[in-house]
Amino acid sequence: MKAAVVGAGLAGCEAALQLAKHGIDVDLYEMRPKTTTGAHSTQHLAEFVCSNSLGSLDSSNASGLLKKEMSFLDSFLIKIAKDVQVPAGNALAIDRNLFSQKVEELISQSGRINLIREEVKTIPENCPVILASGPLTSDALAADIQKFTGEEHLHFFDAIAPIVEKDSINFDKAFYASRYDKGEASYINCPMNKEEYEKFYEILINAPRIELKEFEKNSKDRAKFFESCLPIEVLASRGKDTLRFGPMKPVGLVDKRTGVENYAVVQLRQDNKDATMYNLVGFQTNLKWGSQKELLKAIPGLENANILRYGVMHRNTFINSPAVLYPTLQCKKREDLFFAGQLTGTEGYTESIATGMLAGINMAKLLKDEPLLELPKITMLGALTHYISDSEQKHFQPINSNWGIVEEINVDKKIRKNKKLKNEMLSNRSIEYLKSTTDA
Ligand SMILES: Cc1cc2nc3c(=O)[nH]c(=O)nc-3n(C[C@H](O)[C@H](O)[C@H](O)COP(=O)(O)OP(=O)(O)OC[C@H]3O[C@@H](n4cnc5c(N)ncnc54)[C@H](O)[C@@H]3O)c2cc1C
Numbered sequence: 001m002k003a004a005v006v007g008a009g010l011a012g013c014e015a016a017l018q019l020a021k022h023g024i025d026v027d028l029y030e031m032r033p034k035t036t037t038g039a040h041s042t043q044h045l046a047e048f049v050c051s052n053s054l055g056s057l058d059s060s061n062a063s064g065l066l067k068k069e070m071s072f073l074d075s076f077l078i079k080i081a082k083d084v085q086v087p088a089g090n091a092l093a094i095d096r097n098l099f100s101q102k103v104e105e106l107i108s109q110s111g112r113i114n115l116i117r118e119e120v121k122t123i124p125e126n127c128p129v130i131l132a133s134g135p136l137t138s139d140a141l142a143a144d145i146q147k148f149t150g151e152e153h154l155h156f157f158d159a160i161a162p163i164v165e166k167d168s169i170n171f172d173k174a175f176y177a178s179r180y181d182k183g184e185a186s187y188i189n190c191p192m193n194k195e196e197y198e199k200f201y202e203i204l205i206n207a208p209r210i211e212l213k214e215f216e217k218n219s220k221d222r223a224k225f226f227e228s229c230l231p232i233e234v235l236a237s238r239g240k241d242t243l244r245f246g247p248m249k250p251v252g253l254v255d256k257r258t259g260v261e262n263y264a265v266v267q268l269r270q271d272n273k274d275a276t277m278y279n280l281v282g283f284q285t286n287l288k289w290g291s292q293k294e295l296l297k298a299i300p301g302l303e304n305a306n307i308l309r310y311g312v313m314h315r316n317t318f319i320n321s322p323a324v325l326y327p328t329l330q331c332k333k334r335e336d337l338f339f340a341g342q343l344t345g346t347e348g349y350t351e352s353i354a355t356g357m358l359a360g361i362n363m364a365k366l367l368k369d370e371p372l373l374e375l376p377k378i379t380m381l382g383a384l385t386h387y388i389s390d391s392e393q394k395h396f397q398p399i400n401s402n403w404g405i406v407e408e409i410n411v412d413k414k415i416r417k418n419k420k421l422k423n424e425m426l427s428n429r430s431i432e433y434l435k436s437t438t439d440a
Helices: 010-021 062-072 076-083 096-109 139-149 194-206 232-236 289-297 349-367 380-390 413-417 419-437
Strands: 002-006 025-029 053-056 091-094 113-116 129-131 154-160 163-165 188-192 264-270 277-280 307-309 312-319 337-339
Touching: 002 010, 010 025, 010 076, 010 096, 010 113, 010 129, 010 349, 053 062, 053 349, 062 076, 062 349, 062 380, 062 419, 076 091, 076 096, 076 349, 091 096, 096 113, 129 349, 139 154, 139 312, 188 194, 194 232, 194 264, 194 289, 289 307, 337 349, 349 380, 413 419
Parallel strands: 002 025, 002 129, 025 113, 129 337
Antiparallel strands: 053 091, 154 312, 163 277, 163 307, 188 264, 264 277
16 A cells, blocks of 8 residues: 655654554655755755744643644654753754654654655645645645645635634623624624724834745735735735724724724624634734734723734645545545645644644555544644634634634633633543544
């Protein structure tokens, strides 16, 4: 039995090692060093392109739980990361060169993985495939993926607005309403008077932005990809009232408690099926995270909002997974095709390894005629894979592990308020589930 894995980054290497472990031969394709991505700087496999941290190891932290689950499911790369760990408090930070070296050793010792240093320009058709070519997938392959998924189902950049936890919104100020009372009142609205708007505007135009990387700029030093989806700070820089006629338009949004139409309104749209997470409509932003925090605090109703995901804007190739994938990472249109890594719309090093692991396990199961592993939303990995496959297609944007996507647990009010304790309970529930059910 044989499969191809395209891309020997974090997801691809993990997927290949999982396949080999389950007795499947692998052709692992990597285009570097012949063709580069602009972000990778070596020819090594599983290169960490930016920071050297995989995030927290604490299981009351979302990323910590994900790593715990991955260790339980026998992730090769998490084990290596722990072997080459450098001191970083509670976080799993690594020596990146040593990490790549150990991954390469394991791959060459596996006896089943054939590394081919070649760019794959079209999705291989004559063998089972895991596509793990990452956020900087080469242009030719991206074009072929787009042909396969349909033009509207492949995106080339993240333009993400912050997401907040619904329970942390102050409903003494915020209210439910839809514009002109059309449809269900499913939006949450945060109203502003003139003074509040002006204070908010001052913070926004003076806030520091994250600098663009070279491969994200055009000749005028601007982001290549912002034309159709401008960041809120760029809109604001066009004039003091631009936002009030754009994403913060107040017309038709009346607070029924007061009968007042406001000076400006920030709208929040439901982000997950369980309605525990809401994103700020039109608030895609490239501001530094500290500034985003300050800005959100200046919005009436969000003074104490718990930010589940910050806004980001960067180059990122990802498929519209809700249209393309099952939660097993198997493609709906072609059963022997799986996607893994950042390409699936999960975000982050740990998440990329995690989806590589699941795609590898499931491809092996498919080839051995076994039922695929579909994790429930009480696990962090299951919550991620359900989020990417079940979200609303129209507004789908990448996500990293966070507690907002995990199925709620029934606890009394006191525990609900003690986040650490509640998260520890969620972690224990996940690990107990894995212990009782999986044989991966
Ligand atoms: C600039 C940048 C900085 C980031 N910084 C962080 C960070 O600090 N922390 C964090 O958690 N996440 C970060 N990420 C997000 C993400 O975690 C990483 O990109 C992660 O490496 C993604 O893993 P992956 O396996 O999906 O892709 P990659 O690790 O990028 O692996 C994909 C591999 O496929 C190869 N490839 C591409 N096209 C082809 C082709 N056609 N044929 C053959 N090979 C191909 C590439 O050369 C690459 O080796 C960053 C992303 C970017 C773009």
